[in-house]
Amino acid sequence: MTATLEAPPTRTVKVRRRFGGVQLMHVYTWLIVLWLVLPIFVMILFGFNDPSGRYNQTWQGFTLKWYRELFALDDLTSALILSLVIAVAASIISTALGTGIGYALGRYKFRGSGGMNLIMFATMSSPELVMGASLLTLFVSLGIGLGPITITIAHVMFSISFVATVVRARVLTLDRSIEEAAADLGANAWTTFWKVTFPIILPAVFSGFMLAFALSVDDFVVTNFTAGTSITFPLWIWGATRVGLPPQVNVMGTLIFAAGVLIAVLTNLKSRPKKNAA
Amino acid sequence: MGRVKRTLAPYLLVLPGGLWLLMFFAVPMATMLSLSLQEGDIVNGYVFTGHWQTYVEAISDYQTQLIRSLVYGVIATIILIVLAFPAAYWIAFYGGKRKATYLFLLLLPFFVSFVLRTISWRLILTDDGFLLHPLKEAGLLPENFHILGTPAAVIGGLVYNFLPFMVLPIYVALERIDPRVVEAARDLYASPITAFRKVILPLAVPGVFAGVLMTFIPVSSDYVNSEVLGSSSTTMIGQVIQSQYLSSSNYPTASALSFTLMTVLLIGVFAYARALGTEDVMKVAAR
Numbered sequence: 001m002t003a004t005l006e007a008p009p010t011r012t013v014k015v016r017r018r019f020g021g022v023q024l025m026h027v028y029t030w031l032i033v034l035w036l037v038l039p040i041f042v043m044i045l046f047g048f049n050d051p052s053g054r055y056n057q058t059w060q061g062f063t064l065k066w067y068r069e070l071f072a073l074d075d076l077t078s079a080l081i082l083s084l085v086i087a088v089a090a091s092i093i094s095t096a097l098g099t100g101i102g103y104a105l106g107r108y109k110f111r112g113s114g115g116m117n118l119i120m121f122a123t124m125s126s127p128e129l130v131m132g133a134s135l136l137t138l139f140v141s142l143g144i145g146l147g148p149i150t151i152t153i154a155h156v157m158f159s160i161s162f163v164a165t166v167v168r169a170r171v172l173t174l175d176r177s178i179e180e181a182a183a184d185l186g187a188n189a190w191t192t193f194w195k196v197t198f199p200i201i202l203p204a205v206f207s208g209f210m211l212a213f214a215l216s217v218d219d220f221v222v223t224n225f226t227a228g229t230s231i232t233f234p235l236w237i238w239g240a241t242r243v244g245l246p247p248q249v250n251v252m253g254t255l256i257f258a259a260g261v262l263i264a265v266l267t268n269l270k271s272r273p274k275k276n277a278a
Numbered sequence: 279m280g281r282v283k284r285t286l287a288p289y290l291l292v293l294p295g296g297l298w299l300l301m302f303f304a305v306p307m308a309t310m311l312s313l314s315l316q317e318g319d320i321v322n323g324y325v326f327t328g329h330w331q332t333y334v335e336a337i338s339d340y341q342t343q344l345i346r347s348l349v350y351g352v353i354a355t356i357i358l359i360v361l362a363f364p365a366a367y368w369i370a371f372y373g374g375k376r377k378a379t380y381l382f383l384l385l386l387p388f389f390v391s392f393v394l395r396t397i398s399w400r401l402i403l404t405d406d407g408f409l410l411h412p413l414k415e416a417g418l419l420p421e422n423f424h425i426l427g428t429p430a431a432v433i434g435g436l437v438y439n440f441l442p443f444m445v446l447p448i449y450v451a452l453e454r455i456d457p458r459v460v461e462a463a464r465d466l467y468a469s470p471i472t473a474f475r476k477v478i479l480p481l482a483v484p485g486v487f488a489g490v491l492m493t494f495i496p497v498s499s500d501y502v503n504s505e506v507l508g509s510s511s512t513t514m515i516g517q518v519i520q521s522q523y524l525s526s527s528n529y530p531t532a533s534a535l536s537f538t539l540m541t542v543l544l545i546g547v548f549a550y551a552r553a554l555g556t557e558d559v560m561k562v563a564a565r
Contacts, residue, residue, distance in 0.1 A: 025368035028368070029364070029365045033386075036383075036442075039402060039438075040390050043398045057407065059408065097294050101291065107288070108288035116296060119299050119300075127496060128496065128499070129499045129501065129516050129519060129536065130499065134310040137309050138306035141324075157302040160298060161299075214388065220393050221502070225524070237391065237397065257390050261389055264382070
């Protein structure tokens with residue numbers, strides 16, 4: 001950009017034409033955003049719809065009825081609760097296990113770290129369908145009954161690698177001299193870890209937790225294979241598509257969306273004030 | 279003593295999670311491979327007989343769906359690269375202070391359940407919906423025009439659902455490019471197009487590769503989009519595997535199909551890596 005100030009007149013024409021391309025890409029980026037947001041908008045809108053029949057497909061009038069009757073469908077409510085309970089359990093376990101792996105991979109050079117990286121890469125790139133299917137074959141051949149426990153086991157399995165990746169990235173950028181300073185001041189390894197290292201990697205651990213929670217609460221494919229007769233929120237929606245989705249699903253989707261966006265914005269703002277002050 | 283502790287520390291940290299992945303990722307894969315070579319049924323149990331004909335039968339029975347899934351996967355991935363690149367490029371080079379905001383906007387779909395957003399598309403694209411109905415009324419589209427149930431609807435849904443997974447890695451690769459490198463190329467009289475082709479594009483390749491890795495595999499094995507937006511003529515291999523497991527309980531065939539799918543996808547990804555000249559897939563993926 002600075003070059004244009006000194007550029008001879010012949011070059012400005014070119015620059016102007018390039019500027020047009022940039023504007024075009026700006027508009028394009030917004031069109032992509034609009035396209036991505038369109039179905040979300042439709043979902044929110046149809047939570048306010050007042051359909052006469054069973055199918056919530058055509059706009060018939062505005063109502064807040066479904067927000068009042070949000071929990072009127074007992075099985076939908078219990079599916080949502082089950083999803084949340086599993087997500088909390090799975091994200092706590094996978095955060096604990098994934099943080100251990102991520103910290104070890106970021107901090108130490110040890111035999112087997114290559115294998116660990118490989119298995120993490122494999123879990124993140126294997127088709128969900130195949131992971132779900134293979135877990136089903138394991139549980140079936142061991143005679144383990146499917147239910148909330150097997151769903152949680154599966155969710156922990158596919159979340160660990162994501163948590164570990166996030167934590168490893170943070171540990172790799174850690175300034176070791178801070179820990180050395182703590183050691184110089186007489187802190188032992190244990191104290192140094194909990195008083196110095198852990199607070200520094202905590203944001204990454206928290207991101208890992210949120211990621212694991214989001215992956216778990218939204219998972220359909222792996223859950224479908226490991227659920228047996230248990231019904232989570234995505235499974236309930238899946239089952240209801242053939243008979244028509246009740247507007248409550250749209251309302252719940254809207255509230256989850258709003259809560260997710262709110263949490264994301266708040267955590268982002270919380271980590272930012274230092275920059276604003278500068 | 280302290281040294282022993284230190285050498286043991288990484289193993290103790292890795293052990294619980296590593297065991298979990300071993301037990302519930304590696305062992306199930308082995309179980310599935312073994313089951314695909316077994317004979318029997320769910321009531322009387324299965325016996326390992328090394329019956330590899332299951333593979334031959336499964337593949338010949340479902341080759342249409344298998345090939346269709348790969349074709350959809352390739353088409354969707356190409357569309358994803360084409361759609362994602364300009365947006366990632368603009369955000370990386372011209373996003374300025376708002377880069378994070380634009381990335382956040384691209385991630386908004388992830389705050390809505392995958393199944394729900396796909397169903398939302400069905401609502402938009404349905405024959406008497408608010409998109410097609412007015413166009414038909416106005417005579418802009420023939421009365422029998424429909425999108426739902428066509429390959430276009432399925433591929434469109436796949437592209438929609440996985441677009442952020444393509445934009446982000448390309449953005450990360452482009453964002454790393456030092457603008458001075460591009461300026462240097464321009465100073466050396468490279469035209470904007472040459473600078474793009476010779477400088478930016480090669481540096482973007484790892485990002486595109488990571489994007490393909492993150493989209494091609496889940497897109498080809500997806501069964502939600504073709505189930506919600508497609509019809510019997512767009513059935514993908516994921517739907518077959520799903521129903522073989524969950525409806526027919528035909529475990530050997532289903533396991534054989536899953537394993538075939540995974541092998542084919544891995545071969546595809548490695549072939550693509552070689553074609554790109556990316557020798558070490560792991561290194562690229564680990565970045």
